[in-house]
Amino acid sequence: MTDGSTWLYCVGGGASSLMLAAALSKYPVLPGPLRIAERKANLGQAQSFGFWVDRPHSLDHLIKARWSRWQFSRQNTESTVHIGERQSYALIEGADFFDWAALCIESHPQMSLHLNVEITAPPKATHVVDSRPPSLSEFKTYQTFAGIEIEETHPPDPSMVDLMTCMHCDADSLLFLYRLPKPNGCTLIEWTAFGGRPFDMEKLVRMTQESAPSGRIVREERGIIPMGVHQLSSWGTPIGARGQMTRAASGYGFKAMWDWAERAAKQLIEHNEMPSHPIYPAWVGWMDQCLIQIIQSAPHALAGIFSTLAQRLSGDQFADFMMKPTARNALQIMQAAPKRPFVYSAVGCARWI
Numbered sequence: 001m002t003d004g005s006t007w008l009y010c011v012g013g014g015a016s017s018l019m020l021a022a023a024l025s026k027y028p029v030l031p032g033p034l035r036i037a038e039r040k041a042n043l044g045q046a047q048s049f050g051f052w053v054d055r056p057h058s059l060d061h062l063i064k065a066r067w068s069r070w071q072f073s074r075q076n077t078e079s080t081v082h083i084g085e086r087q088s089y090a091l092i093e094g095a096d097f098f099d100w101a102a103l104c105i106e107s108h109p110q111m112s113l114h115l116n117v118e119i120t121a122p123p124k125a126t127h128v129v130d131s132r133p134p135s136l137s138e139f140k141t142y143q144t145f146a147g148i149e150i151e152e153t154h155p156p157d158p159s160m161v162d163l164m165t166c167m168h169c170d171a172d173s174l175l176f177l178y179r180l181p182k183p184n185g186c187t188l189i190e191w192t193a194f195g196g197r198p199f200d201m202e203k204l205v206r207m208t209q210e211s212a213p214s215g216r217i218v219r220e221e222r223g224i225i226p227m228g229v230h231q232l233s234s235w236g237t238p239i240g241a242r243g244q245m246t247r248a249a250s251g252y253g254f255k256a257m258w259d260w261a262e263r264a265a266k267q268l269i270e271h272n273e274m275p276s277h278p279i280y281p282a283w284v285g286w287m288d289q290c291l292i293q294i295i296q297s298a299p300h301a302l303a304g305i306f307s308t309l310a311q312r313l314s315g316d317q318f319a320d321f322m323m324k325p326t327a328r329n330a331l332q333i334m335q336a337a338p339k340r341p342f343v344y345s346a347v348g349c350a351r352w353i
Contacts, residue, residue, distance in 0.1 A: 007032025008268070009123040009236075012131035013043055013113065016240035016257045018101035020129065021111060023258075023265035025104040031272060032126065033110050037117040043102060047094040047221050048188065049254040050180065052087045052319035059258055062092045062100060065183050070161040072310040074303050075168040081160075082315030089161055089319075091180065092254070127274055128236025131243075136198060140228030141295045143251045144199040146208045147178070147190030147222065150215040155185050164310075167303040173199050174295070174302035177211060186218055196296040198224050225251045228292050237274050245279055248288035250322050256280075284325060287333070290345040298353035301341045312336035 008024070010017035013036050021034060053066075066088040073079040105111045122128065136142075162179035169175070173195030180188040191207045193199035201222060226241050228248035239245060245260065246253030256279055264275045294301055309318065313336050320329045334342075341353050 005032060006035055006123070006125035008034045008127045008129070009125035010034070010036040010129050010131065011119050011123065011235055012036075012133070012240070013038025013040070013115070014131045014133065014240050015044075015049075015097070015254065016243070016245060016261070017129060017131045018043070018098070018105075019258050019261035020239070020264055021113075022101045022104040023261040024268065025108045025111065027265070027269050030108075030110045030269075033112070034108075035111075035125075036105065036113045037119050037123075038113070038115050039118045041116045043098040043115075044094055046219055047223070048180075049092045049094065049097065051090055051092075051252055051255040052084070052323050053090045053255065054087045054316075054319070057255075057258075058262065059092065062096050063090045064093050064096065066090050067159065067161045068315075069159055070163040070315070071165060072163060072307060073165045073167065074307050075166050077307075079165065080307070080310040082163075082310065082313075082318060084315040084319060086316045087319035089163075091182070122235040125236075126272075127268070129239045129274070130234040130236050131238075131240040132234075133240070134226055134229045134232060134242055136224065138230050138232060139224075139226040140230060140248065141226075141292050142195055142198045143192060143225040143227050144173075144195070144201065144204060145178075145190055145192040145221070145223060145225070146201060146204040147188055148208055148212055148220050149182075149186050149188045149218040150212050151186050151218055152213055152215040154213075155187055156181050158183060164306055167306060169300045169303060172196060172299050174299050174306075175199075175207075176303075187213075190221075194227065194295050194302060195299060227251055227295065228288065243279075247280070247322070248285070249291045252322055256324060280324070283327070283330060287325075287330060290342050290350075293345045293348070293350040294341055294353065297350035298341065301338075301353050305338055305341055308338050309333070309336055 068084045068088050071079040071081045105113050158181045164176040167176040173193040175193050178190040189212045191204050245257050260279050267275050317332050321333050344353050
């Protein structure tokens, strides 16, 4: 599995590696073999991917549902509702994505997926991509989540997503409730924490259980997502969270990774070159770094910041910022955001907020 005849070697079988393989599977003939090595015995299944979309794209067939309304609220306050005119919030089930990606790989004669394989040294190949997940110590800040999917007898309004509701500060973290009503009558209920360290998972699980209505539990999901990572050594090209393809300000990365995978596949086939990094411009990184400093030093300010942004931005403007902002959208965010926290953060004094 490490011979020099391999054209592309993917270290890790996470979403980013599978997306690259799936994008390349559209080409009947590759310059050489593509191999994926994953240390786990199976691909991830018990998770879901939420993101905004504003135009048709090649993963539409996997989208389980879309919503054009989402809401925000601080604890014990009225909600702010966003209506997306151009953007809609979309859901892809993890099981659907991983099954589809595995089928793409299995159907291509030059591709192979190897599970339960631990790679201990850089593999030999023309191109190597490294999607090994960063360790917790390599995170800058942490998004901890615990969710359960419930089959409810009386499901809530299926047209509205509770994106960030019941926002409040608990010690050194922002906590909020995420509620996603699915068309099949099930509801995903999830408490999330943004903080400078991982939140107590057992406490988060209890909060989720207490917020859930009665009904049959379909599945559970929990984890910790990096909101920014420190510079890491990598084997070849870092991708996924290791390659900072998830937005540090939000943790969103699914659609950005797929857009990158399609561009990368085209460039690899046409020029035998891997696209350059990063996928976000430097000014996006600067804006995200300001928010990271607030998460680390002044988490008590976060509920007010997100509430203010929700009140002052349209649904499309907020979604654009969460996914991949333009320069125009960045200016809208700067005008809408509370000035004091970001000014202090920009000059390295977030602890004074």
